Amino acid sequence: MSISSRRGAIERRTAETDIKLALDLDVPGQAAIDTGIPFMDHMLTLFARHGRCGLEVTARGDLEVDFHHTMEDLGICLGQALAAAIGDGGGLARYGQATIPMDEALCSVAVDLCRRPCLVYNVKLVVEKVGDLDTELMEEFFRALVSHGGLTLHVNLHYGKNQHHIFEAVFKALAHALRRAWAPDAGLGGRPLSTKGML
Ligand SMILES: [Mn+2]
Secondary structure (H helix, E strand, O other), X not given: OOHHHOEEEEEEEOOOEEEEEEEEOOXXXXXXXXXXXXXXXXXXXXXXXXXXXXXXXXXXXXXOOOOHHHHHHHHHHHHHHHHHHHOOOOOEOOEEEEEEEEOOEEEEEEEEOOOOOEEEEEOOOOOOEEOOEEOOHHHHHHXXXXXXXXXXXXXXXXXXXXXXXXXXXXXXXXXXXXXXXXXXXXXXXXXXXOOOOOO
């Protein structure tokens, strides 16, 4: 796979949400995020910065209902864009992990870009909302990301007291783990890291 093609652009419109999302694995740290949910703008912006990728997101969802549809559909679009950017996974490190502190919170994330969706999500909710966002919806975002991105993702919060810090540790750990997993490994000669010869 050529480095220049590591990009996924998704336009997805339903009766509930209208989302445009572009992910570029080789445009370091450029983010333009407008989801209508300020806390997710904050999370996705730091995801792009720490993942050293380009991420553009414009979302208009039925926030007057609640944030559920928008959170889930953001996960779908990011997952689809990631899958497109990864392609057949040839020549990529495939695995990545990171343990990241954010003040008193500590989170470990491990990923496998294996085309098999699996989410393990152990993240404590200490309050019902951060900003206007229902904290329980974050798991819906990750479930959709995993289902549509075709990745195995383990998110384990070790501890934390402040919900903002907790989610910030989660997203930073995700970014650092993914950056390692999608990094090219020249020793693979462009082939997937698998004894099957394909992912
Ligand atoms: Mn913050």
